[in-house]
Amino acid sequence: MTPRIAPPPLPSFRGRLHDARTATSIGRWLGLAITVCFLTGVISHYLQHPPNWLVDVLPSRPSWGYRLTQGLHVASGIAAIPLLMAKLWAVYPRLFVSPPLRSVRHALERLSVAVLVAAGVFQLFSGLLNIVEWYPWPFAFVPVHFAVAWLLAGALLLHIVVKWLEIRSHWGRGSTGPRAPAAEDEPDRRSLLTGIAAGVGAVTLTTVGQSFTPLKEFDLLAPRHPDHGTQGLPVNRTAAAAGVTASSAGNWRLTVAGPRPYGLTLPELNALPQVEVRLPIACVEGWSVEARWTGVRIRDLLERAGAPPRSRVRVVSLERAGAYRVMEMGSTYAADSLTLLALRLNGQVLSLDHGFPARIIAPNRPGVLQTKWVGRLEVL
Structure with missing residues (x-):
């Protein structure tokens, strides 16, 4: 009889670096990227679809203004994708805590996390598909993308408010929270953050040349090259x-x-x-x-x-x-x-x-x- 081979155990994702300090460190970068992406996206939307009261107010100068804001919008959105993946990896064990709801504050925290994750994943990946002009969905991209952007911004703000005390306690080099990380984890944490930064840098370097033409020679992953075309x-x-x-x-x-x-x-x-x-x-x-x-x-x-x-x-x-x-x-x-x-x-x-x-x-x-x-x- 052939001996049964036990299936490999599922990953527990409960390593030492799945802690609040690591999540906060990644969250600072992710929050900055989403904020830049949101603000420049609002500018882009109102330049494309201005309400009547804004039509004659929109400035025509600087002539390169839209080039800058839209370049930042796409670059920050692309950079936010690996940051979001890293953030989800860091907080994965805490997404499925038991009991799921312990108090009103905890319910608000869970709600903000659910909306934040869903809206973040939708915005970043639908935006990525938009820049390659692939629309595998039945709805109009522009109004839905704009509406979900406000939902994402609201969820992010609610999440920061609910988690502020924990964020503040893990913000600096010396964590003071009740779950302060062990000192021996710091070298591994620095290595992890360095790897994430290198990944974000590589993705940005190989795509930003489509708008920042001094880097166009590195434009390997972007769907457009600024010099290619009729x-x-x-x-x-x-x-x-x-x-x-x-x-x-x-x-x-x-x-x-x-x-x-x-x-x-x-x-x-x-x-x-x-x-x-x-x-x-x-x-x-x-x-x-x-x-x-x-x-x-x-x-x-x-x-x-x-x-x-x-x-x-x-x-x-x-x-x-x-x-x-x-x-x-x-x-x-x-x-x-x-x-x-x-x-x-x-x-x-x-x-x-x-x-x-x-x-x-x-x-x-x-x-x-x-x-x-x-x-x-x-x-x-």
Whole structure:
């Protein structure tokens, strides 16, 4: 008879470093990453979907503002993933204590932990899938991601309040809490934290180059490289995906609707005074790159149409469908001297994938609002 082989014991996860000191040390880094990610995410959301009262208040300068905030948003979100995994490893034994509820305070603590873990895992991994443009869920990503971000922020705040006394007692080098770690654990704890820091550093170094171009040579894991794409820039939405063809763009005529409406063919638009600006294009997926754009100032086109001062403008694309086929631009952007109806990129006529015959380029704006294949401008 073949002897039965006993299955290996399940891991107990009750080693010496599953303590409050280790959890607090990791939690400081994780809390900082989530805070940066949350604040920059709120900025991104309101730049993409501003309420009516905010449309004309949003600043167009600094021109690189969105590039910075969205780069930080994606970088801090990616860095938070290994930190969250390490944090869960450190607190794993305490997630299944018995009895599960011992008091009102303990119930609040358990509730905050449950919501915090669920919201944290959802936010970080759905955000990671968003930057690779994979959406294996039936709901709209943007509103759900924004709503859960506030849920995560509230759960984190509640957790800090409930656990503050324990956090404070384990914050510094010399823990004073009732479960103060043994001195002999410190070398192992330092090794663990060093390994976590190295992992976070490696993940950040190999992805942040998609927005921080001095590190683009290390951009090994990011879904975009700032130099790869048509005319040296990445392309998120191609002309084929938007339903725009060379023939549909070939019969193009720009319509400018306002008190004095008019239309322009491409040769007529090229005959107008041309302006060249250096502006970054920064996408919500985290990549960004600066380029030279040449075209006609939006404010000059609106002025010719008799637009009153501080007018907004609605931009309509030739694309057949899409969440951003129609875009509205506040008066601050419309009046900025850097905001162009661009016709050329880095000295070359726009390719079809980059928005030929004309596209919007404006400072401090998300890439999804830099409308391509512009067919109509409407003074609001």
